[in-house]
Amino acid sequence: MPRNAVVIVRYGPYKSCGIVDHRTFRLIGLQAALKENGHQSVLEKMSDWNKVELVVNGECVYTCSIKQLEFGGDGKLDPLCKEAVSAVQNAY
Numbered sequence: 001m002p003r004n005a006v007v008i009v010r011y012g013p014y015k016s017c018g019i020v021d022h023r024t025f026r027l028i029g030l031q032a033a034l035k036e037n038g039h040q041s042v043l044e045k046m047s048d049w050n051k052v053e054l055v056v057n058g059e060c061v062y063t064c065s066i067k068q069l070e071f072g073g074d075g076k077l078d079p080l081c082k083e084a085v086s087a088v089q090n091a092y
Contacts, residue, residue: 003038007088008055012048014066020049026066027052029075033085036075054084062087 009030013022022045030052034041046053052069054062062084075081 005039005056005088005091007034007039007041008044009034009041010044010046010051010053010055011066012046012051014050026069026071029070029073029078030081030084031075032073033075033078033081034088037085037089039085039088054088056088056091059091061091 009027011022011024011027013020016023024043027043031041031043050065050067052064052066053060064080064084069080070078
């Protein structure tokens with residue numbers, strides 16, 4: 001995938017401190033990793049609990065549990081962020 005791709009980051013709610021809500025704190029590192037590789041990310045809420053999907057050109061290229069992503073950070077040490085960026089790079 002060439003640089004400057006628009007990546008739609010679809011994310012669902014997850015339970016934290018007894019409250020279920022859509023939160024973006026765990027997506028900060030993923031967004032930073034995508035931006036560092038020249039991609040633009042657009043956040044989009046979805047109803048599936050604990051799930052993150054990366055959509056490029058209408059096709060889901062990566063999915064994982066939002067609870068497995070590191071809280072905050074820049075995404076450089078998170079192995080899931082590296083996998084996600086690689087999946088976007090390999091998308092058609």
